[in-house]
Amino acid sequence: xxxxxxxxxxxxxxxxxxxxxxxxxxxxxxxxxxxxxxxxxxxxxxxxxxxxxxxxxxxxxxxxxxxxxxxxxxxxxxxxxxxxxxxxxxxxxxxxxxxxxxxxxxxxxxxxxxxxxxxxxxxxxxxxxxxxxxxxxxxxxxxxxxxxxxxxxxxxxxxxxxxxxxxxxxxxxxxxxxxxxxxxxxxxxxxxxxxxxxxxxxxxxxxxxxxxxxxxxxxxxxxxxxxxxxxxxxxxxxxxxxxxxxxxxxxxxxxxxxxxxxxxxxxxxxxxxxxxxxxxxxxxxxxxxxxxxxxxxxxxxxxxxxxxxxxxxxxxxxxxxxxxxxxxxxxxxxxxxxxxxxxxxxx
Numbered sequence: 001x002x003x004x005x006x007x008x009x010x011x012x013x014x015x016x017x018x019x020x021x022x023x024x025x026x027x028x029x030x031x032x033x034x035x036x037x038x039x040x041x042x043x044x045x046x047x048x049x050x051x052x053x054x055x056x057x058x059x060x061x062x063x064x065x066x067x068x069x070x071x072x073x074x075x076x077x078x079x080x081x082x083x084x085x086x087x088x089x090x091x092x093x094x095x096x097x098x099x100x101x102x103x104x105x106x107x108x109x110x111x112x113x114x115x116x117x118x119x120x121x122x123x124x125x126x127x128x129x130x131x132x133x134x135x136x137x138x139x140x141x142x143x144x145x146x147x148x149x150x151x152x153x154x155x156x157x158x159x160x161x162x163x164x165x166x167x168x169x170x171x172x173x174x175x176x177x178x179x180x181x182x183x184x185x186x187x188x189x190x191x192x193x194x195x196x197x198x199x200x201x202x203x204x205x206x207x208x209x210x211x212x213x214x215x216x217x218x219x220x221x222x223x224x225x226x227x228x229x230x231x232x233x234x235x236x237x238x239x240x241x242x243x244x245x246x247x248x249x250x251x252x253x254x255x256x257x258x259x260x261x262x263x264x265x266x267x268x269x270x271x272x273x274x275x276x277x278x279x280x281x282x283x284x285x286x287x288x289x290x291x292x293x294x295x296x297x298x299x300x301x302x303x304x305x306x307x308x309x310x311x312x313x314x315x316x317x318x319x320x321x322x323x324x325x326x327x328x329x330x331x332x333x334x335x336x337x338x339x340x341x342x343x344x345x346x347x
Contacts, residue, residue: 042076044079046081048080049107051231065077065078067282068274071278072274078104088212091190095113098259101155101262109164109253109254110123114191114193118193118333119334121330124195124253125251125343128342129252135254136161155260162286162287164254166253168228168230168248170225170226172224172244179318182202186204187224187225187226188218191208211236215236218242230297231293240304244309246310255286330343331343
């Protein structure tokens, strides 16, 4: 059977070949900054994703770049950097770089944006959504519009939503069924205040570190576990260093497809429409790939030796009970608009 990783490598090869062909045909015309013979602006853009080259994030970014080059005959090109290479693996610095114009595009979770401004953490409120469908629908409504306005204030043009999925838990010691199973374990988590407070309330020791360092830290026993959606767990080969996987769907994780706003505003109307249309295509591709491949990813993780346990609704309620006082605190952090959409009163 062809594995998900093999399929993704094939897709990456096709994207790279198509882009190389487009640029090769145009090599004689030149692709430096400047204008074309008919006065259109040329661009060479940079985009980063937090995770590796076999992730659906990277595949969608490559598709976006290939589509840009093809539809503009090479006038616009995009170079994609995996694993936050432009900021030495530090995703929060990558978001700041996007806001400041040090790069042009990125896929990042709102959790990473919360490292810059804590209001962005609202969408990741634990145990708020039961499925990716529920979470995705919320991002298309008033909640997503509130994010669009906040992102614009911080220098980012929202080009729509990708999807990392429901965040799961891995560790090297035991299956997790109850809060007591978390006691004493050291988990790498994103630098997000609510997650930090939540894990501490469960008796575990949450630590922050760049995701690029997580595999080695797990391998060396510096940390006991981590939490991420399945696509990130799979594309990072964490089954090699984590024997236990707990499916608890505790947090929905959308992806901001962001563009530096000053750059977006500087484009011609035609180029703005082109970017929005191709970004929408890339998001649709990424979400579809992420959902379609998740079942096979889980099957392959189990085949590789991971012990998988899926929490029952009753077990989830024990964890959710720890959140009530934290929700009260974070409603004040997130403000009335985002709180009303993502953690309404009485939830």
